Amino acid sequence: MTELAATNLKKYNMYVNGEWIEPSNGEYFQSYNPATGEPWCYIAKGTAEDVDKVVHAAHRAFLNSEWANMTFTERGRLVRKLGELIAERAEELAEFETRDNGKLIREMRGQLKYLPEFFYYYAGLADKIHGETLPIDKRDMFVFTSKEPLGVVAAITPWNSPLYLTTLKLAPALVAGNTIVIKPSEVTSASLLELVKLVEEAGFPPGVVNVVTGFGQPVGDSLTSHPLVRRVAFTGGPETARHVVRNSSENFAKVTLELGGKSPNIVFDDADPANAAMGIIAGIFGASGQSCVAGSRAFLHVDIYDKVMQILVDRVSQIKIGDPLMDETEMGPLATKTQLERVEKYVDLGINEGGKLITGGKKPGGFKQGWYFEPTIFEHTNNKSRITREEIFGPVLSVIPFKEEEEVIQLANSTDYGLAVGIWSKDGARAHRVAKAVRAGIVWVNTYRSISPIAPIGGSGLSGFGREGGYEAINEYMQSKVVWINTSTESIPDPFIMR
Known part of the structure; x- marks a missing residue:
């Protein structure tokens, strides 16, 4: 016993x-x-x-x-x-x-x-x-x-x-x-x-x-x-x-x-940069990335890439990590020590595979106890590395540029998963086209991580x-x-x- x-x-x-x-x-x-x-x-x-x-x-x-x-x-x-x-x-x-x-x-x-x-x-x-x-x-x-x-x-x-x-x-x-x-x-x-x-x-x-x-x-x-x-x-x-x-x-x-999933947020050149950035943050750093629908890939159109990235990095640098029981905390710990070790392994893998670490990538300072990890952003030139293709289930975002609609649809669908997709665009016709073309059970347009008892998930x-x-x-x-x-x-x- x-x-x-x-x-x-x-x-x-x-x-x-x-x-x-x-x-x-x-x-x-x-x-x-x-x-x-x-x-x-x-x-x-x-x-x-x-x-x-x-x-x-x-x-x-x-x-x-x-x-x-x-x-x-x-x-x-x-x-x-x-x-x-x-x-x-x-x-x-x-x-x-x-x-x-x-x-x-x-x-x-x-x-x-x-x-x-x-x-x-x-x-x-x-x-x-x-x-x-x-x-x-x-x-x-x-x-x-x-x-x-x-x-x-x-x-x-x-x-x-x-x-x-x-x-x-x-x-x-x-x-x-x-x-x-x-x-x-x-x-x-x-x-x-x-x-x-x-x-x-x-x-x-x-x-x-x-x-x-x-x-x-x-x-x-x-x-x-x-x-x-x-x-x-x-x-x-x-x-x-x-x-x-x-x-x-x-x-x-x-x-x-x-x-789970390896869900993408697709940001077109006509999207509102601030809203898209906030949606990406909600998708991957909400719940410390421990969500089936975590938006762990972000595809940014080249014409809006720098603007969205700047907003992302600025806001992520201000995320308040701390005790999850405190109301002011914005990101708490990972749920298990094993999960923390998994995230650390994937960050090392991302660096070794040529990804550019923009922010995060380590345990935050000042926490002697608990399983905390910084919100982490990688830049990638393609969608082929393990960190962009395998589910991490932690606060790690991969960002990839694109130029054409057909190109990003292929990139979004280049995965073994098919759970969720976020589409950011003011063009309603394009939103409908892309929503139909992507392979996912859930498509969010100009929003992310919304739920309701009325809507099915899967x-x-x-x-x-x-x-x-x-x-x-x-x-x-x-x-x-x-x-x-x-x-x-x-x-x-x-x-x-x-x-």
Whole structure:
């Protein structure tokens, strides 16, 4: 059993079937505060046995008449109530999130206050889910479809935005009538465990929402391959996603993958230089670059290149790095020591490959503790180096010049990813042309990193498949049933001929 040496640290158990349970092996692991590099709580270290227990609990709840017999309207009311409780606890939950993953309190406060809108949106959709009557080509048949839940959903969430990315899975899964087992990142489990305290208060029956904590092996592997899991919703990196896809071959679960990207911001010569620069900064230095949609490549037209670069460098030099719990801080630490080391490796790689380091590239001075890194800008002459093609997931921007529209479309599409693109131009026709030509699931024009419960997100290639958010997400958590009714009073003439 792991020794709980620092007894003053909070200890979190798993949430299973409406109860807080200890891990079957009695072991816990430390979770670290990125701003200090020090442990701040203990998280239950789940096992394969724990996974089996929680999935069976979720399966029983799915079959239980209390949940199964609820109308869509009744489920919608519960989901809305959960959103209302999150709104009441937004400030507290934001602080847990910041302490857990190092994101700015000002960002998390805004995000947590907006998060209930996702629950309200899906609650409102709950009783708008319906099938259709089919205009069948047989006169004596009445045929219709209905929508039904899948069963037990496994939600695997990452460390960069735990509550937001959990909400994208939790809200639609519940209004569709599924039960859910959430496995948060071992790096950031505490904020989710605080949020699920509200599930029982909202009125959900035991077993409908569950949380199992621990590491990918064995918890993640056991969960995504469990025979009772019918749906896997994963957000994370491509390597782990490959394991998820292989695991789902064991249970034939429906899978959606929301992965990363190497997203570009394209700035044309007629763009507003200041707005474009601010959009680029928001895209790559917001959340310290730890975002699936991070705009880590910037393509600047040669006629506006120097002007935008000057604004970029001037503003980046003024970014206030510091304690993410302080309102004046503009950039906090990276979430883990491993991530800090990854960013440092890529900066060295960028220099060795011939990139010109303009600003940043090292740990900031004055921070003896924590996993901080300066906002970093590289200039490149082409789009061929590893630093311009591989996802870094940190505050590192690659800037590349271009001359022609067709050229920049080819550059933007020259990637294995396909998640997001930013287009900066006052020419509406060009914005439409480029938006159609770029390969991405999300295109922002004269803005970046905007979200809404109404709009779906997702990508292609190494950015994954399937969609979260918007009405489309409901279909990801349901299956269609077709019903044939023979309205004829005549006898079946020949049972050996297909009707």
